Amino acid sequence: MDVLHQRVxxxxxxxxxxxxxxxxxxxxxxxxxxxxxxxVDAAEAWVVDDRDAERLESLGHLAVPVGRELNPPKxxxxxTRTQLESVSSARRISVRLGRELLEARNLVLIAHxxxxxxxxxxxx
Numbered sequence: 001m002d003v004l005h006q007r008v009x010x011x012x013x014x015x016x017x018x019x020x021x022x023x024x025x026x027x028x029x030x031x032x033x034x035x036x037x038x039x040v041d042a043a044e045a046w047v048v049d050d051r052d053a054e055r056l057e058s059l060g061h062l063a064v065p066v067g068r069e070l071n072p073p074k075x076x077x078x079x080t081r082t083q084l085e086s087v088s089s090a091r092r093i094s095v096r097l098g099r100e101l102l103e104a105r106n107l108v109l110i111a112h113x114x115x116x117x118x119x120x121x122x123x124x
Contacts, residue, residue, distance in 0.1 A: 034066040035097070038076065042095050042109035049089040053106035067107070076107045084108060
């Protein structure tokens, strides 16, 4: 009987934790989904300092709206590789919801190539 009580207690604990996780996710009003969706479009992620982020804004790059919804807010920009070359403070990080990305104040993202590769030719 003692084993049964332990199993029931474990099930109850997991249900309480799951309930808390769902409540937190619902209070975020979809920001985590939108952030993950933005990262899916990014092939590379780079951390830049405030000065370079302000320069990108002054050049007309619009920050991705989901960055402002986070706390603390982040400035996230999609740029091309050639535009990234002019950013002196860029430091590459992994494109994943990890510590580096969540702690960064300013992110520069490079999108996946939109043009598909031509199909391979088959030898005759």
